[in-house]
Amino acid sequence: MNKKAIALMSGGLDSTVAVKLIVEQGIDVVALNFKSPFCLCDGSKSEGCKSHAVAAAEQFDIEIKTLHKGLDYLDIIKTPKYGYGSAINPCVDCRIFTFKSAKKYMEETGASFIITGEVLGQRPMSQRRDPMFLIERESGLEGLILRPLSAKLLPPTLPEIEGIVDREKLLSIQGRSRKEQIKVADDYKIEDYPCASGGCLLTDKNFGKRMSDAFNHKENLGWSDVKLLTMGRHFRLNETVKAVVGRNEDENRRIAALGKKGVVLTPNNFSGPTVYVEEERNGILDDDLTDMAGALILRFSKLADDEEPKIDYSSEEKKGAFIARKVLSSDEVDRMWLR
């Protein structure tokens, strides 16, 4: 066993403090940051958790590697062996997936063990004692996952047993409060941990409804489909047709950029949201459904009584405009709204 470790680093408070504790012991740490659209740990959705982790790694002058979670991660979310938490979060399976990827990187880089910012009892599903040990076993990393924030409450890991890491300098934090981590961060003069409590969209019940709907209706779900699920208001118009309505200018722009497989509708002579509508099986949208998408634009726009609302539409095959006439009742909108 050598003095090189791989750190799972989100850039949040816990992983930042955990890394600092180990760097202070003279261990050569390489940070590993996993990127996916589900991470809420960043103001910029396109960057996921990456930029905070990069900033933290720069503070400590350590190398950082970013890995994108692949499509196999979507399979884990769809059918997790160990089930879901309170929403569509498959935390135990997710941790096993993450640790297996980290183990591969550890072996490739010649590192000896893995460190994480996990805290005993902080999260109900994956950070209790039994699931932690199960996750270690299933990842093939028994004795090789060091959790510096809670280490003194857990059995000694191999790097502690072999004297690579001084257990006495590690902590015994447990539970959801982050007071102790904040105190340690202050002691080390770590100032920049903007995403103190982390965040994962999979734990959001509303997002879980959209994700389940996508699993149930869409074949071959890809990352661009998932990115669309992270923004806008979502409506299921029928078994095979979905619409996404932007909530602000930024979302309107991003929805139009991502919506490549269906039709993008935008108000021509009034102000209102962009709507993306897609047929999820054969890609062919009939006029009734395009009208319905136009009606969704009207539902979320403010129009003067004498205005004749013209809507532009475009897809890979065609472009054009029409006057929106259909109006949706509140009941119809509520029935279709995935929230």
Ligand code: SF4
């Ligand atoms: S909260 Fe999200 S990222 Fe964290 S373990 Fe659960 S599913 Fe994975």
